[in-house]
Amino acid sequence: MPLFSCDFHIHSTLSPCSSLDMSPRAIVRRAGEVGLDIIAITDHNMAENGQYAAAAAGSSRPVVLFGMELQTIEEVHLLILFPDFATAMEMQGIVYDLLPPVENDPDYFGDQVVVDGNDTIIRFEKKLLLNSSALSVNDAAAWAHAHGSLVIPSHIESPTYGIVTQLGFVTENVPFDALEVANEGRLDAVLPFILAKDLPLVTFSDAHYLTDIGKKRIKLSCEEPTFAEVAGALHCFGNTARSREKRAGESPP
Secondary structure, three states, rough: EEEEEEEEEEOOOOOOOOOOOOOHHHHHHHHHHHOOOEEEEOOOOOOOHHHHHHHHHHHHHHOOEEEEEEEEEOOOEEEEEEEOOHHHHHHHHHHHOOOOOOHHHHHHHHOOOEOOOOOOEEEOOOEOOOOOOOOOOOOOHHHHHOOOOOOEEEOOOOOOHHHHHHHHEEOOOOOOOEOOOOHHHHHHHHHHOOOOOOOEEEEEOOOHHHHOOOOOOEEEEEEEEEHHHHHHHHOOOOEHHHHOOOOOOOOOO
């Protein structure tokens, strides 16, 4: 079965903290240059630019999945990968309505720009996207899973917006699909707080600049580069917290 190189944490011009060079077309071009087969656009609390990245890619590589990095009411970041654009936009509407009515200050936070596959500006988003929505981790994950999506807590070991930092542990009653690790050197410190030890550990670039795209990636064994195949392959991904704990000579709880 072929291996596909994947980066599922990439921010575009719609994220205010991202470079304005991160247009959908530029992301797709750079992803192809660095050998990525499948990517996801995961802007803060929005999914809109994903359609333009998919249009820019067309029938060529990389294949573009639709995603979002949702900020929950607990200030936890969740990567959500959607089975299609309609589902992504449905959740975007829910999240958008649950964001506080705070207007973006472009001079301070940066512009939030919807850009099409030809680098044409469609609009500037006025509501600040860096705030927490009123959705909880549990409710966000429940909605996503009920609509066939994948849920991956972002950079779990990070001192900001990581689920361990914010909640003190990885919740046991939420069926996450994987856990993203940004800095493996900090992972050992949070392993005792990860209750679901058999979840796959993944790493992505969290790219905010073109040069960051693909710097961290995973390879998934799939029949073809589709959402359904990615979902199945991710659940079989071999690098887990439990296996890491065993390699370290510790006994799982």
